[in-house]
Amino acid sequence: MPMTIPDAAERDSTPLSPADFDAILFDLDGTLIDTAPDLLFALNRVMAEENKPPLSLAELLPFVSGGSPAMLQRGFRVGPDEPGFAALKERFLAIYRANVARSSRLFPGMETVLGHIEAGPLRWGIVTNKSAWLTEPLTAALGLDRRAACIVSGDTTEHLKPHPASLLLACQRIGVEPARCLYVGDAAKDVEAGQRAGMKTAAALFGYLTPEDKPEEWGADWLLSSPGALADWLATKTPR
Known part of the structure; x- marks a missing residue:
């Protein structure tokens, strides 16, 4: 928090x-x-697709200012230079773009x-x-x-x-x-x-x-x- x-x-x-x-x-x-709520929604959608447990809002908040690299690293423990990161980022941002104002206020x-x-x-x-x-x-x-x-x-x-x-x-x-x-x-x-x-x-x-x-x-x-x-x-x- x-x-x-x-x-x-x-x-x-x-x-x-x-x-x-x-x-x-x-x-x-x-x-x-x-x-943060819509970023969390998008990240947890990708995590569910990868059979990973969802994060809570409190777990994600400290990583939001770091952008998608920081949030994906928190969720998947994978860095920007590691295999699979680019595909995860593309999926995450596509879901976020489709839900960009779902709960954001x-x-x-x-x-x-x-x-x-x-x-x-x-x-x-x-x-x-x-x-x-x-x-x-x-x-x-x-x-x-x-x-x-x-x-x-x-x-x-x-x-x-x-x-x-x-x-x-x-x-x-x-x-x-x-x-x-x-x-x-x-x-x-x-x-x-x-x-x-x-x-x-x-x-x-x-x-x-x-x-x-x-x-x-x-x-x-x-x-x-x-x-x-x-x-x-x-x-x-x-x-x-």
Whole structure:
């Protein structure tokens, strides 16, 4: 399960102000959308086909941020360079693509966050390492493609996070300066990418962290305990 940082409540009282930003960018899986149930569904389908016992959601969560290689390695104990991995990955992703929005939803409180942003002067977008052929049907099914100012997928540029290219492209598409953006993500690579792009960063403690993660050491400007804390920040400080 996602770990809890003892001083998270104190860090929610961030000195950052919405007035300092023109846009807020979000990672997708584990930050904006809780996609783990559908990833678990797809993985367990493949495991059943291979006569392996299913995993629980708690068993899968620490591996979601690592993408399909990490999840398949957890389920099948097989690495990307081992025989059979490519076939397992193809089957897993095909099942996931067909069920990409079966149970995936915005994290509780995120609709309020987006509502506050859309009611004020800020804009918002998505920057994810997820490939476009998976990102696009998911965001379309949840109606986010019509609301986001930009959506940058993992294969939109030549580089994945922690390289800053996708974040910088998002700024270009929205028409804002990186220094006027806040990037919210649940992995060290998200914070690093934001920092390298020249943005302020928030570590989403409610996301898919592993027991080994130490987000207090990532250097984020804000340790964000919940979407509700972000909504409160926007509601009380965003100029109208």
